[in-house]
Amino acid sequence: MRHEKLFTVDEEAVRLDVFLSQQLEQTRNQITQLIEQNAVTIDGKPTAKSGQKLKSGQTVAVVFPEAKSTPPQPIDFDVEILYEDDDVLVINKPSSLTVHPAPSVKEPTLVDWLKHKGVSLSTLSGEERHGIVHRLDRGTSGVMVVAKNNRAHEALSAQLQDKSMGRFYLAVITPAMKDEVTIIDRPIGRSSHNRLKMAITENGKNAKTEFRKLLPSHDETEELIACKLYTGRTHQIRVHLESISRHIIGDHLYGSHPKSGKMERILLHAYNLYFTHPSSGKRVTFTAPISPIMDEYLHKHFDEKELHALIDPNHIEHCFSTESI
Template identity: 80%
Template sequence: MTPEESHFTTDEAIRLDVFLTQSLGQTRNQITQLIEQNCVTVDGKATAKSGLKLKPSQNVHIRFPEQKSTPALKVDFEVEVLFEDNDILVINKPSSLTVHPAPSVKEATLVDWLKHKGIALSTLSGEERHGIVHRLDRGTSGAMVIAKNNEAHEALSLQLQDKTMGRFYLAVITPPLKEVSTIIDRPIGRSAHNRLKMAISETGKNAKTEFRKLLPSNDESEELIACKLYTGRTHQIRVHLESISRHIMGDHLYGTSAKSDKMERILLHAYNLYFTHPTTKERVSFTAPLASVMEDYLQKHFDSKELHELIDPVRIERLFSTESL
């Protein structure tokens, strides 16, 4: 089988490994391995330097080595499919499901489920991330798009990079936000105090999130908010909320240890996802229904009459004006 190939053109001065990490959605270590295996050329010339400084308009060509197939683990769960065609699969990821295999992950993942379904997937980012264009944290539920071929994967990855793919989240936080709209634009890196956490770090990667008030809880101690990601850093929403002394209910890593927070899952849901379809070039939008745990919590602690009107996907998208970009 001929190894897969991909092409990208730079639009700014940037390190080679950083550029490919952003373009392919792989880890820096995986990109370094590709470069060291002589799989990458810049303007037709092979390079083994991960830190090579690229200039605008340079052409980067990646020739991927053949991937060895690994057997899927046994799967005892189902995943809701929101949409599927020859190019993409949009799903509603359940909470507690890890997206892709890793040495520390022992249970079946979303990738294992995809393999059991016999779905043809992109291999652009390697065996362990079959077709995964973007990820959600294990505890976060909601909308995800999967690429079923390399052309779709590349097109969607570019939309992530140029921010034409949009994601809106719903979260229940405490205490409520002070302002109707709160924008946090602060870099995020690995925490120096807890390797399981990320933190605000001046040496980290740029990260920007906007938060909007939706509805206070019946006792006004909590609040349902909408969140928009302008970047996609690990734990971004949780870290930015922690930076203003807010936390998501059920988040026992970044939240408090308050006895009142007995949630078994974090109340964070990737509610709406929009992008340009890689083949039809039409703008498409998908809304992932809330899981029963989050739906029940909202019905119990919030005004149910207002709730569903306020979380209308069209209304939420209109809340986030282009003026905040």
């Protein structure tokens, strides 16, 4: 089933492909293909020119073609369900699980697991991304919300756009942050040096992350931090940390610390998520238990008494409720 998205232009003389890259999660090449396939209209008129200059107030519509269906792969794992009702499914994604199928992905994905379980899912993101409102990187564990119908999907997507959905992460980094609060607001795009990596790029998509210091390790060479996403770009936390010469323990792609080679997984966990429920209109909050590997590392390298107090979900949210710099 095809679906359409509408956008209103709010600046003069911006290129069509640049404008759409700021609005969509698709790559620039994917956007160019949509334009060439006459899937994009400006004020109702089709256009095949990626470089067409837009005017403020114009309406750009994108019609996404029906994705080709692929049979789900055999499943030999399970995923922890934190909450489920008729509208949403909240899960604790394990590390090393890819969220949705792609040409480069050979192993079963979260979407395969959802289909295997027979979960009713929204269709707004296409066949390969049924139910997926937001992603987590493959190596990142933690809380995710999945939409079970299109109405819920639209409501949750709107909350992502207007920043009323909150997402908090825990990470172990080296070296420690200089300031109690660090906010990085720099665009992210594909690295020109390594296609597996993302990087700070002038023409990238806007990206904003806030970091808060939590607790130094016993030897003070590492630090537990909390992170808040204001946008959801691929590898966002990792790229923004790399831009200030910080790295997450266990990050083999962006990390340069010797311990990264010894860890089974990246020590980055989507810990807390809140949103307004699509049906009840009430604010709901979910916390994903930390995986055994990361939990063991934290208890080995950090003060246990302080650790338990500082990773209390209420404390994490309170950290970010104070006025940002």
